[in-house]
Amino acid sequence: MARASTRSDPFNAIAEPRRRHILELLAADERSVGEIADALEMGQPSVTKHLQVLHHVGLVHVRRDGRRTMYRTNSDTLRTIHDWSGRFAQHWRSQLRRIKSHAEGKR
């Protein structure tokens, strides 16, 4: 058996380095498929496919603009990952006590 589908799990979706790069790029600004392909030097079909994976798991927002499709990172879904990894933070606290401010809102 293979791993849980990349299209249903945000953790799996960000396992691919290029998808993380896309998210990083889209965190700054909304961009079209072509702009992403240019910026990251990837083929267009490849970019489209990665964006679909990201969209399936809710990591990006999509918007149609004429014949272009604009994408933008949805940081809310990234919170799932941030929260999960934060559960192991017990030993960090001595170094970063101020992370507490995040924890307040979390639980």
Place this chain on the structure above:
Amino acid sequence: MARASTRSDPFNAIAEPRRRHILELLAADERSVGEIADALEMGQPSVTKHLQVLHHVGLVHVRRDGRRTMYRTNSDTLRTIHDWSGRFAQHWRSQLRRIKSHAEGKR
């Protein structure tokens, strides 16, 4: 071409749900391979392989204890993931505020 190796990238290592379960279990206490297999109802070879992946990327500590091998989560490496996902946190605060004011307005 396929994805970057699961053995060199923490993001890829936690993409597998069972590996996350192992990390969650090992966050509480140090455990042997057999204990993990029992607790998560997995086969022993499978557990061993997952633990090796986790060890390669530094997500667990290992210790030999007689004929047993004890594993424990290394939360420091999880920080890589926590930090990365935290870079997208810009909008969480405003979102929280919105939810909060919305809840207040209801009363």
Place this chain on the structure above:
DNA sequence: TTGACATATTCCCATATTGGAATGTATAAC
């Protein structure tokens, strides 16, 4: 309508991944 442009989809290939069975190996118990 025709043509150009932007993106999506399909098909194919090489590779990676996981789990299980069988087997190997190291350590402890007798």
Place this chain on the structure above:
DNA sequence: GTTATACATTCCAATATGGGAATATGTCAA
């Protein structure tokens, strides 16, 4: 030494994955 225990390793099958080429679809412009 012999045996049992606890893991690790190897081999295998089924499936998932990403990229590129070719093609299809959709949208704007003239």
